Amino acid sequence: MILVDYEEESGYREARPHFAKRQRLPPVVMLCKDMMPDIRTMGESAKAFPEDIKFLSEAIVHEFGNDEYFNNALLKTFRAVILEQPHKQPGIALLTMVLNSAKPEIGKSILNYFFDQIQELLNSSHDPDYQTKSHDIGPWDKIKLVLRFISILSPMVVPDDLLDLYKKLLQFTVDLNNSTEKRSPLSEAIYTNTLLNVPYLFYFNSDNRESLKTLVEELLTFVENEYNIKDTDIQLLKAYNKNPPYEPVHWVTAVLPNVKNALANDMQQLGELFLNYDTLLTQQIAIHSFNEPLNLPTLEQIIPFSGLDKGFGSVDSLWKTPRYSFEVYLPNSVGPFSTVIPTTTFTGMLFQDILLDIIESMEFNRLEVARQLVTIDLFFTAGIFTEPGLPVAQLLEQFEENPARSTFKIEDLAVGAILELTFKLPTVSQSFAYFYSLLVEICKNSPKAIAPVFGRAFRYFYNNLDKLDFELKARFLDWFSIQMSNFNFSWKWNEWEVDSIQWNRTIYNPRMIFIKNLIRKELRLTSNSADVEESVTDEFQKFMDPSFIKREDLVNYYSSLFKDFQLDEGDLRNNELYFRSPSFPFHENVTQLLDFFHKQPDTRSVAELEGILKDIAVNHGSIIEDFNRFTVTLLIQTIVFCGSRSLSHANKYIDDSREELKAIMAQVEVSPQIKDQWICEAVVRYWNSNSQTGYLILDSLRYNGLISNESVLNFSLTEQCGVNMSLVDSTSIESIFRILNELAMAADKDVGSFEYVFNRLVGAANEVLSQLNTIDPIVVPDLDQDIQATDEELPSLDLAWKYEAIMGFLKSVLRKYSDEFSVLTEKFINDVLQGVPHEPTKQQLNRWISEVSEL
Incomplete structure (x- = not known):
């Protein structure tokens, strides 16, 4: 979390020479140093939570308004929690409403402070001079989080004022969506983010609840009728080149049905999701309006920034391309159930949204991120997840005894969220080092619980290597090798011995390529090759030569x-x-x-x-x-x-x-x-x-x-x-990627090398196709289908894998350097494709090339 340095802000540190005796800090500074950390950790102990609310509210009521330093410290701490740890928002909202009951002017001050925050963020959303930091999630994601907080405060806000925020944002996103025939990344972001907040309007029971229901129903009807979701089937962005192991969920398509289902049946889903804090609201709540109306940018102002490609923040940038779910822990992979909440539900989508926000906004403190990710369940209703660290075998036994009992594992959800960002296409939002080190940290915190979760992810990616995108194979190799080197190179290599025995004579089998590169990478990561040699079984000793x-x-x-x-x-x-x-x-x-x-x-x-x-x-x-x-x-x-x-x-x-x-x-x-x-x-x-x-x-x-x-x-x-x-x-x-990355980042771009790589790969594909001597599409059976090949069939099968690798490389290059390929002349592309006699290959390349301009 961003910790407000109260000494620095007040000038006390600056006024004191470094060699002078430490001065006694003013009482208000000491109070802030004691109180603000308690606010940041509020809710982490369910037993202490009521006492924390009582103690903090009494202290704030006593101090608020007496000293500007205290007021600023409190509001900035609230803001930091709301933006960096959104799962704690309900606790901050409860504290705000308790303050509002005791002293309405405090509630009004907090409410309008955050309303002003939304206005400031809207103003910055079309500011070309807006500067981001490494952990900046972006103005639109911050708007989502502040709106969520204000929504939880619904018992103390005039319903019409509250719904007016939603109406303006959703009308804005409809207008933005209608302003172009193509997909509008910003429109989809605002649409999804705003709708995802709607259920939070009903976090607390209040006198406003029925009037809010009516207004929300009208709002959802308006959105359903007016918002037109654009087609976004872009093959270049698909994580799998063929036969994907699951059907990805399109966020912008799924959010409205998810929200409507969450509000159906007298909001049963919300009752099973949100903690019930109503008993802690014992006094009459004062109701407030906002000081002034919200002013949104004009379409003319925002359209130049609507592609979300201006570097406005890590989470905002996730919407630059269509946002789909990325799954690792599939249903039925360990039993006839799922260990992660599906994204086809409001609960699953919300948890995924919160986890990604925590990972991105707290990038500067990975130790805290690792802790928060696996304790997020403490801030929701008990029973959503199984007991932390429960082995899969024991989970299966429990399911067989009682199928109604939850099978969702918080560890799977947390690791899956990090892996989604690690394997994000076309680019990652942070450095790979951050995601890899975060995964290492989570495992170090609880190795017995997390190591099996990693193991299932390893097996999942390994089993799907022949389908996985070319670039994602490299990311998987990096992650696996880093995990291995951090945990004594321990892995049950015997699991893969069957593949080694069956495919050892091939060159381009995806699993054999991975195994060989993994061992070589492990040897490079240690100065003592004996560590690797001791962990590798006899079958794989032949790959210990890194030549x-x-x-x-x-x-x-x-x-x-x-x-x-x-x-x-x-x-x-x-x-x-x-x-x-x-x-x-x-x-x-x-x-x-x-x-x-x-x-x-x-x-x-x-x-x-x-x-x-x-x-x-x-x-x-x-x-x-x-x-x-x-x-x-x-x-x-x-x-x-x-x-x-x-x-x-x-x-x-x-x-x-x-x-x-x-x-x-x-x-x-x-x-x-x-x-x-x-x-x-x-x-x-x-x-x-x-x-x-x-x-x-x-x-x-x-x-x-x-x-x-x-x-x-x-x-x-x-x-x-x-x-x-x-x-x-x-x-x-x-x-190859290192050279192309350097050229892509150069001020004076020369696309010659990109042409060269493209031409060489197309030439390699043509050479393989001539050897295969077929006009039909190249179809290779999935490796998880237990392929059997005779000695005579093996060379052709290896050629087919080589063809798939070449096409996978071409797909990755076109996607990764879409800006460079988009400026290549149409004549160049046509000339190259004229030299591809294999019609299915030509059609595939044509489609990918046509998609380059959409990235």
């Missing part, structure tokens, strides 16, 4: 540099410069090269470097196949070896040697493209046992102007030793 290419292919690479010379394979060692081996014919010259690069840059010259290379050519040129290629390979690997202690050392040696390398490379008589490929090969072959380091060094060479962006992309996209590394190796895939 980019196989040993025999590496031998062939070095052998191809020579003629009439047999290299000693024993001299090829990981992270070692082969050419300085004592058995190598001119290792003395290589030692001279190492000494040269170890010198201070101002004590050496290009002529000295040229002399060493000339000596090698004269005395040993006869055993070198292509001296140009050898020169490039030797110089680059020598530099890489010098900087092999760390990336910072590598960057230093590359930076110090940049001009000398450029001078020598200028003398190499081949095209720049071939020269760059030799450089890429030299680096990644040297770092064959850790290709991630190799690719990071290629980044340094790019930054120093020694190779081009396109050359690294070409290296990754070109098949190496019969394998397309851009489809199977995580370090290669990460390198």
Whole structure:
């Protein structure tokens, strides 16, 4: 939570020199320091809650209005709780109404303070100079939360005034929706957020309840008749490329039926959801109006901001693209029931909304977020969730004994909410590091309860890898590897042994790609490979070799540099410069090269470097196949070896040697493209046992102007030793995305590299299609259907998986860089598609390309 620094605000800290004796703080500051934390934690103890209300209300009544400092501290604390911990809003509302009963002017002050907050937020919603912080959820999401709080205060607000807020917002969203034929992201956000608050009008029983019912019924009828939901079936945003394991719920479509059902049957759902605080309202409540009417922006003012792409906040930005549910813990996955409340109910949608707000608004304090997420049930009616930490096996027993008993697990709901944000397409709202660390923190707080929840999520994603979006596979790999490294690399690998035995001979099977990359990633995340080796079962020991290419292919690479010379394979060692081996014919010259690069840059010259290379050519040129290629390979690997202690050392040696390398490379008589490929090969072959380091060094060479962006992309996209590394190796895939991300963020955008990647992937798809030799759609059975393939069928099946990987990569690239592809000429797209003879592939690419402009 944002803690108000009362000393700082009052100037007491600033007025005191840092060396002076600490002054005694004024009583009002001491009171705020004692009282405000109690307000922030109010409701976390159900037993203490009535006493907290009594104590706090009496103190506030005594102090409010006497000192501006106290008034501001109280209102800012209320605001922080309302925006950052929305599940605590009813407690703050109850306290406000108790204050209102005791001293109506306090209630009116609080009410109109928050009314003014809505007005200020509306004004900022079309301010081009609006500045966001990392934890800023956005003005429209804040409006939702403040409106929710005011709605809970319905017993002390004139019904017509209260419903007028809803009418204005919903009329505004209808007008905004009607202003365009396309979907309006802001309109859908306001529509959903406003309707989601309607049931809160009935949180408390009051004299206003019946009149509110009538007004709400009229409001919902108006919305149902006037709001036209636009078609938003965008394939580029789908989390699954085929046969999704569930039907996602479209929030804007589901919210009105959910709200109407919650209000039906004399609001039975609300009685089962909201805590009953009515008994704590014992006095007559004064009723107030707002000081002035609400002024909304004009359509002309708001339309330029209605795409929600102006950086106005993390939760607001979630609405930029159509908002669908993302599910991990599916019904019937552990038994004939669900462990999470479905989004097709008001309760399920509300919990999801609150959890996402907590995660986003308190990003600055992940420890508190982790605690609040799994205790949110304390602020709702008992019995909605099962006992915290209840094992699934025991839950199944309870269900069999009493099917009417709740099977919803708060842990599943909390973890699922974080994973929804982690796997959000097209982009995430916060850094991945925040979500990953938050998941780690939740597990650390209660490992026995949360570890099985993670385990079920791991199994779910693993079982659906062949359907999952290409980019989401990479996110899953990252999350899984981080969890493994934080928890001693413990995983029941035997669960996957059947897949390893069955598909070990394939290259592009999604599960085998994942397993191999996971083990390699784990090896990179630890300095002690024995930790990983001990956790891996015998079946997977064969994947403990992290090599980019196989040993025999590496031998062939070095052998191809020579003629009439047999290299000693024993001299090829990981992270070692082969050419300085004592058995190598001119290792003395290589030692001279190492000494040269170890010198201070101002004590050496290009002529000295040229002399060493000339000596090698004269005395040993006869055993070198292509001296140009050898020169490039030797110089680059020598530099890489010098900087092999760390990336910072590598960057230093590359930076110090940049001009000398450029001078020598200028003398190499081949095209720049071939020269760059030799450089890429030299680096990644040297770092064959850790290709991630190799690719990071290629980044340094790019930054120093020694190779081009396109050359690294070409290296990754070109098949190496019969394998397309851009489809199977995580370090290669990460390198491609890293380069494209840099180009997308550049001030002067060059779409050439985006064209290049698109063309290369389309070409790879065409090559696979020609090998499959079919005009029919490529259909691969789901891996969870227990596919059986003979030795003769396996190559074709592997080709089909390769095709799916290429198409998945194309989909992800088009979505992730939609801005860049949207400016490519229609002619370019048409020319490329004309070269795709396979009609189903052409149709699929056409659809994705047409959707780019909708993102």
